[in-house]
Amino acid sequence: MNPFNTIKNIAAGRFLTLAGLLFCAQSAWALLPIEHWTEASGARVWLVQSPAIPMVDVQIDFDAGSRRDPAAQAGLASAAALMTSKGVRAGGPQEPALDENDLGEAWADLGASFDAGAERDGLVFGLRSLTEPDLLQRAARLAARQLAEPSFPAHVWERERARWQASIREADTRPGTVASKAFAKAVYGGHPYGYVATAETLARIGVPDLQAFHTRYVQACRARVSIVGAVTRPQAQALVQTLLARLPAGDPAHCAPLPAVPPVPALTQAVEKDIPFASAQAHVLLGQPGFERRDPDFLALLVGNHILGGGGFTSRLTHEVRETRGLTYGVYSGFSPGLNAGAFVIGLQTRPDQAAQALQITRQVLQRYVAEGPTEAELRAAKDNLIGGFALRIDSNRKLLANVVNIAWNDLPLDYLEHWTDRVQALTVADIRAALQRKLQPERMVTVIVGAQAAAKP
Numbered sequence: 001m002n003p004f005n006t007i008k009n010i011a012a013g014r015f016l017t018l019a020g021l022l023f024c025a026q027s028a029w030a031l032l033p034i035e036h037w038t039e040a041s042g043a044r045v046w047l048v049q050s051p052a053i054p055m056v057d058v059q060i061d062f063d064a065g066s067r068r069d070p071a072a073q074a075g076l077a078s079a080a081a082l083m084t085s086k087g088v089r090a091g092g093p094q095e096p097a098l099d100e101n102d103l104g105e106a107w108a109d110l111g112a113s114f115d116a117g118a119e120r121d122g123l124v125f126g127l128r129s130l131t132e133p134d135l136l137q138r139a140a141r142l143a144a145r146q147l148a149e150p151s152f153p154a155h156v157w158e159r160e161r162a163r164w165q166a167s168i169r170e171a172d173t174r175p176g177t178v179a180s181k182a183f184a185k186a187v188y189g190g191h192p193y194g195y196v197a198t199a200e201t202l203a204r205i206g207v208p209d210l211q212a213f214h215t216r217y218v219q220a221c222r223a224r225v226s227i228v229g230a231v232t233r234p235q236a237q238a239l240v241q242t243l244l245a246r247l248p249a250g251d252p253a254h255c256a257p258l259p260a261v262p263p264v265p266a267l268t269q270a271v272e273k274d275i276p277f278a279s280a281q282a283h284v285l286l287g288q289p290g291f292e293r294r295d296p297d298f299l300a301l302l303v304g305n306h307i308l309g310g311g312g313f314t315s316r317l318t319h320e321v322r323e324t325r326g327l328t329y330g331v332y333s334g335f336s337p338g339l340n341a342g343a344f345v346i347g348l349q350t351r352p353d354q355a356a357q358a359l360q361i362t363r364q365v366l367q368r369y370v371a372e373g374p375t376e377a378e379l380r381a382a383k384d385n386l387i388g389g390f391a392l393r394i395d396s397n398r399k400l401l402a403n404v405v406n407i408a409w410n411d412l413p414l415d416y417l418e419h420w421t422d423r424v425q426a427l428t429v430a431d432i433r434a435a436l437q438r439k440l441q442p443e444r445m446v447t448v449i450v451g452a453q454a455a456a457k458p
Contacts, residue, residue, distance in 0.1 A: 034404060034414045035233060042221030042252025043244055046408045047236045048228045048400060055130050056229025057397045059405050060147070060243065064123035064217030067192040067261050067340065073204050075164075075197030077118035080213045082160060084116045084125075087151040091246075097151065112139040114146055120193060121339045121409065123217060127243070131230045140242040148246035150214065154207050165199040178275060179283040179450040186271045186446040187289055187343045191264045220247040221255035224408045228401040264289045264341040271446045279451035282355040286362060287345035288445045293337040293410045299423055300435035301335055306382045307374045307432075308366070309333025309346060314381065320365045321348065327358040339409070344440065355452035367442045373433025387421045 090097040112129035129139040188194025309317040336342030350358040
């Protein structure tokens with residue numbers, strides 16, 4: 001009997017039970033405790049045991065996101081992540097080399113998945129598998145090879161780089177891309193958060209660069225592993241050890257600290273960028289550097305932004321710019337905090353002849369909101385919405401995993417989720433107004449307008 005067919009049958013049978021189990025399990029997510037420990041390798045682990053569904057989700061994070069890219073090689077972290085799925089080296093007589101097609105077939109046979117990606121802060125690897133012991137062991141061993149022994153085939157990188165460069169050239173013909181790139185450069189200055197991969201920076205990335213990046217950052221002692229699923233702590237420890245077994249062991253006591261990434265510089269004056277572009281809609285972005293995720297003002301600013309422009313049709317910006325004046329179909333605001341200060345941004349699209357008016361109203365709404373804060377009615381409605389929707393933030397393994405990863409990355413308390421609604425409920429108008437005034441300076445913001453008519457330019 002073909003063992004891969006057996007695995008497929010197991011996987012198919014297990015998945016048939018998931019729909020009913022998900023319904024039964026959703027009400028219990030918030031009550032699941034988070035366990036935390038450090039492995040002998042130095043890897044730090046966060047575990048939520050969720051036995052209702054016979055599957056497990058694992059995320060392995062390394063401090064190797066795009067903020068670690070050299071300026072001349074923007075896109076390096078993303079390229080390294082992309083190439084981990086394009087082949088693995090031979091590991092001995094029983095482990096022949098696998099190309100990208102072999103890997104795809106192997107994961108399909110297992111009924112599992114393993115992927116990688118680069119975010120601003122982290123190089124992220126994710127495993128999803130059913131917890132049938134033999135199936136999970138096979139998945140973990142294959143993931144370990146892909147994590148530690150990517151082959152980085154040169155001809156595949158040349159192909160993928162060419163595709164990526166063509167995609168960049170196509171994206172640069174769209175006004176939204178032009179606006180977002182100009183905004184990032186102006187808000188972040190020379191900080192790595194503002195780096196954008198271009199055809200030129202990708203051309204400077206070769207296979208030796210990919211290998212060196214992987215060797216430097218993907219080490220067991222640097223791993224943060226978050227696990228949610230039907231595994232006990234001993235099973236989770238065995239799983240982590242298998243996943244990281246092929247990485248350089250080193251001495252966790254002497255795992256050299258990575259160089260600090262400098263903070264995002266604050267803006268010293270307003271910046272205006274008016275970019276001509278033949279477009280049916282003018283794109284308007286307004287914003288500044290925001291704050292780090294660990295900032296104690298995070299929840300106050302989350303609620304405050306929900307009222308300003310993050311709450312969809314109930315937000316103040318939508319009421320003033322869209323509903324009252326009909327200047328746009330949609331307007332939004334948002335913070336994007338990370339290990340460094342991510343940007344605060346307000347964005348909208350409008351008719352090219354209305355750009356100046358839409359920007360003027362948006363600025364007025366922002367200035368008044370920062371000065372006065374929300375009303376009691378707005379705050380009450382925002383709390384009801386956010387607290388009422390809290391269960392939807394943790395109603396699946398993957399959503400709960402994302403919250404555990406947030407706790408792991410930002411060194412938040414293990415009971416953070418348990419007290420989230422109480423902390424939101426305790427916020428006052430004065431708390432939100434003070435937080436907004438500490439973080440936002442409406443008179444010193446970046447404004448980018450792409451595609452406005454000459455008569456409508458501010």
